[in-house]
Amino acid sequence: MQKIIDRFISYVTVDTESDPNSDTCPSTEKQWNLANQLVEELKQIGMEDVTIDEHAYIMATLPSNVDYEVPTIGFISHFDTSPDFTGANIKPQIVPNYDGGDIILNKEQNIILSPGYFKDLLQYKGQTLITTDGTTLLGADDKAGITEIVTAMEYLINHPEIKHGKIRVGFTPDEEIGRGAHLFDVEKFGADWAYTMDGSQVGELEYENFNAAGAKLVFSGKSVHPGYAKGKMINSILLANKFIAKLPKDEVPQKTSGYEGFFHVHTVSGSIEESKVELIIRDHNLKKFKERKKLIEKLVEKLNKKYKKKFGGPIVECTIDDQYFNMKEKVEPEIHIVDIAEKAMKDLGIKPLIKPIRGGTDGSQLSYMGLPCPNIFAGGHNFHGKYEYVPVESMQKAVNVIVKIAELTAIK
Numbered sequence: 001m002q003k004i005i006d007r008f009i010s011y012v013t014v015d016t017e018s019d020p021n022s023d024t025c026p027s028t029e030k031q032w033n034l035a036n037q038l039v040e041e042l043k044q045i046g047m048e049d050v051t052i053d054e055h056a057y058i059m060a061t062l063p064s065n066v067d068y069e070v071p072t073i074g075f076i077s078h079f080d081t082s083p084d085f086t087g088a089n090i091k092p093q094i095v096p097n098y099d100g101g102d103i104i105l106n107k108e109q110n111i112i113l114s115p116g117y118f119k120d121l122l123q124y125k126g127q128t129l130i131t132t133d134g135t136t137l138l139g140a141d142d143k144a145g146i147t148e149i150v151t152a153m154e155y156l157i158n159h160p161e162i163k164h165g166k167i168r169v170g171f172t173p174d175e176e177i178g179r180g181a182h183l184f185d186v187e188k189f190g191a192d193w194a195y196t197m198d199g200s201q202v203g204e205l206e207y208e209n210f211n212a213a214g215a216k217l218v219f220s221g222k223s224v225h226p227g228y229a230k231g232k233m234i235n236s237i238l239l240a241n242k243f244i245a246k247l248p249k250d251e252v253p254q255k256t257s258g259y260e261g262f263f264h265v266h267t268v269s270g271s272i273e274e275s276k277v278e279l280i281i282r283d284h285n286l287k288k289f290k291e292r293k294k295l296i297e298k299l300v301e302k303l304n305k306k307y308k309k310k311f312g313g314p315i316v317e318c319t320i321d322d323q324y325f326n327m328k329e330k331v332e333p334e335i336h337i338v339d340i341a342e343k344a345m346k347d348l349g350i351k352p353l354i355k356p357i358r359g360g361t362d363g364s365q366l367s368y369m370g371l372p373c374p375n376i377f378a379g380g381h382n383f384h385g386k387y388e389y390v391p392v393e394s395m396q397k398a399v400n401v402i403v404k405i406a407e408l409t410a411i412k
Helices: 002-012 031-045 119-124 140-158 236-246 286-311 328-334 336-347 362-368 392-409
Strands: 048-052 058-062 073-078 093-095 103-106 111-113 129-131 167-172 193-199 204-206 211-220 262-270 274-283 316-324 375-377 389-391
Touching: 002 031, 002 129, 002 140, 002 392, 031 048, 031 058, 031 140, 031 167, 058 140, 073 140, 073 362, 073 392, 103 129, 140 167, 140 193, 140 389, 140 392, 193 204, 193 336, 193 362, 193 392, 204 336, 211 236, 211 286, 236 262, 236 274, 236 286, 274 286, 286 316, 316 362, 328 336, 328 362, 336 392, 375 392, 389 392
Parallel strands: 073 167, 073 193, 193 375
Antiparallel strands: 048 058, 058 167, 093 129, 103 111, 129 389, 204 375, 211 274, 211 316, 262 274
């Protein structure tokens, strides 16, 4: 397992935070640092057709070692980290033989990773954990996935007795800002299907995800001296607040789970003259997803109707943009690719946890681009923050699953 630890740390200590406000791809220049490192490493372990394009999309091939026709499969992960929390100067901490108690991440700042709050920790008693130092995220999302794919490919290269067909690997930038698949060349990749290694705890196998949209609203107002404002002032901040209050109060991330959708207001800014509200809309069910978007439009319409005469025109402007759709529609007709992954886990003594993703992956977009792409666990927990950690044993199990899937796909 030391090789997994060393490889993972060599990846996470490279800052690859993406930037949603950038128009370039990759969105940050620093993502090239790890991308170029990965290209050289893929060549060193013996992968063939290693390429990187002008947008830092990496592809490589492990040729088939059987003399009969086998489907070409792929494994995909992303190398950027979330802008939700800093990924600069990551200092991973290794906790061998975890005792089940509190882990002090940062003594000076009293930052503690505790099973009293993060109960999943107790599953990993006796295992080796890699954590943050409490000041950054870790980057297991999704550098654990990259570690697992590279390690699995190296293992297959060093063990030619394991029969497999042609395997393609792909590493992408900017997944964390929703653009990871935008410039992915599915035709060039040339796989019949693929798996993203981008899930969380051991056993996760997902082929359903949210339908997703983002909404941006701009509220206008009229500023008048507050001492003489009666009947004249229109405070756009209060209009924005009125809109937010009309959203279903229990349909928010902190009160939903499973297949329950939500509205999530994530940015509010403003003044009397102008206020902006940004939110995301999520639902697994396409009909309910469309109804959620219609609710936003109706609330906007009501406000505009109410203030039309007083304001002299639309007082709220709203744009709603679809972001991605539920991959179930594309994967279910090819359900055998889920069955193979499920069997691989069972053969390795891993209990499959087949459940919907409460989010999206590159795989959701790739599935609609013609590459059916379920998601498999990468092993990390508490992504996008200072409490992120990954058990090394979970990464090893993910490596084993990749190898087993390759082996199962090559069975006549």
